[in-house]
Amino acid sequence: MSRWRWVWRLLSRRLWFRAAAFSVAAALLALIAPVVAPLIPYTLGAKIGADAVDNILGIIASSMLAVTTFSLTAMVSAYGAATSNVTPRAVALLVEDSTSQNALSTFLGAFLFAIVGICALSTGFYGEQGRVLLFAGSIALIVVIVVTLLRWIQHIALLGRVHDTITRVERAGISAAERMQHRPRISGLAVAPVPAEAEPVRCTGRIGYVTNIDVGELGEVMGDCGGTVHLAVLPGSFVDPGRVLAWVVGGDEEVRTRVADSITVERDRSFDHDPRFGLIVLSEIASRALSPAVNDPGTAIAVLGAQLRVFDKMAQVEGQPADDRVVFPALEIEKLVVDACRPIGRDGAGHVEVAVKLQKMLAALAGIAPDWAAAARHAAEDAKARARTALTVEEERLAVARAFEDWPD
Structure with a gap:
């Protein structure tokens, strides 16, 4: 996986990322009403008073704050239960759960939508035509909240339970197996011979686990210098400053530096490619x-x-492997x-x-x-x-x- 794709993958899994994205989108939706307002018939806008929209937004704001707090409490309890009853290593999969993140993001985004809408109404930001769009957006948001809440009630009943966690770890293992370059082999056939003229690439200044190897970058580097790289590590390998990450045939010091930079080392082990x-x-x-x-x-x-x-x-x-110039150990x-x-x-x-x-x-x-x-x-x-x-x-x-x-x- 490419380095930037890997960074984006890690970022998009953060609990705050999806919540922030939903919140920004909700605020923009509330603020865009005056722009679209001229398209709304004036007679329709006159039929919807400011109080009607304000009451709906007030209910959404007060209820969503409570639901968001409850959801956070339930998620933290599930993480604690998984840590105590299953294994702490599985908690990362629970934190990255998309259903939980979507529910929390929806509730938080709805809360922010209502707050922005109430503030805009109180300042006269919306005209009569703008209130129609805000009213329609509020009704649509209520439908989304109800559907999300029903899914969340079903999901929270299983989150953090032993069977659910086993299933998540199994799926993570199967997904990682699907990304492998080649099938595991017995030890006698596991490592390809390294040419005698190969130069070592060491893990300078880093201690941790290999989590990602940018095969595309390695292929590009080897294509530029006309050489090959024999990797000495796989995702999941523990490395230290004295550990050889790879052996490079051809190229100079700059090539070896780029090879080292293509191997991501982090503090904790990851399920993705391991x-x-x-x-x-x-x-x-x-x-x-x-x-x-x-x-x-x-x-x-x-x-x-x-x-x-x-x-x-x-x-x-x-x-x-996809590139013959990049040799993986099995x-x-x-x-x-x-x-x-x-x-x-x-x-x-x-x-x-x-x-x-x-x-x-x-x-x-x-x-x-x-x-x-x-x-x-x-x-x-x-x-x-x-x-x-x-x-x-x-x-x-x-x-x-x-x-x-x-x-x-």
């Missing part, structure tokens, strides 16, 4: 559910299903499977239903992607050994062992 982060967050949700304080193995079982769907999407990715399937399954195998070893489901999920993964079977079987053996130690009833141990033995040959 399916591995989605799998990790899903495993955190399962670990929280399996803690003695929560003791909810059903949530862990739901997480395993969500992880399998993310893996399935990753297995469907085909093709190579995600290593062994690391993905370990990140997704080891925490659940560890914390769910004492729950036979979770241990059996984990065996079935890994067997299904091996069936979906046969070249990943070795990594899945290794994780299954590790989970079986943990369950044998943690389970105290022999029948439960045998159930896990039978689930492992049912693997396809």
Whole structure:
């Protein structure tokens, strides 16, 4: 994704951005009435008094302020519930929720529309014809408010709940998998050889996670110098000033500087281009559910299903990077499977239903992607050994062992 598109994507997700845009649009709508007023028949304007419009705007202003305050309180409560009951890493997806942002923006914009309209009416800014347009805008705004409020009531009932958060993280992981350049591979085939004459590009003065790589900019830079760049990192990689970001064949110091600038490093990890982060967050949700304080193995079982769907999407990715001059390292399937399954195998070893489901999920993964079977079987053996130690009833141990033995040959 290009650097400017990435910046716009981050900016448009901010909670204040959409609210500010709606508010400005509402204020402009209220102020544009006198400009369009000459198009309104004078006789129609005479039938609508200033009091009628003023009363409607007063009701909108007073009610929308209360609804906006309630909405903010509900959203903050949902964020707190997600932090306590799910995982703090998933809260970013709740903050970026478009339905919540649209509802809050609509309520705040309606409030500002009413305030601007009341102030303009009190100063005589609108004539009789202008009041007609303001009246029509107020009626249309009421319809929008009612529809938004009905949607918001349904949405707030689920916001921040465990199932809703699992679904959001799963969707984020699947979206990130769809943006991958190529399918994950086993470690022996994961990294392309770097030419001996390649020069390193280091992460100077930055510590954090890679969140975006501007492939278009890298292709343009390599096209200008006639070289190639072998990336040493992927979105989600943790980097420090001594870490090599890429190896460049051809070009000078300016080229290497442009390559470094094309790799965005931020303090926090992002879901957008990092399916591995989605799998990790899903495993955190399962670990929280399996803690003695929560003791909810059903949530862990739901997480395993969500992880399998993310893996399935990753297995469907085909093709190579869009630009042959930009060489990406592949995600290593062994690391993905370990990140997704080891925490659940560890914390769910004492729950036979979770241990059996984990065996079935890994067997299904091996069936979906046969070249990943070795990594899945290794994780299954590790989970079986943990369950044998943690389970105290022999029948439960045998159930896990039978689930492992049912693997396809």
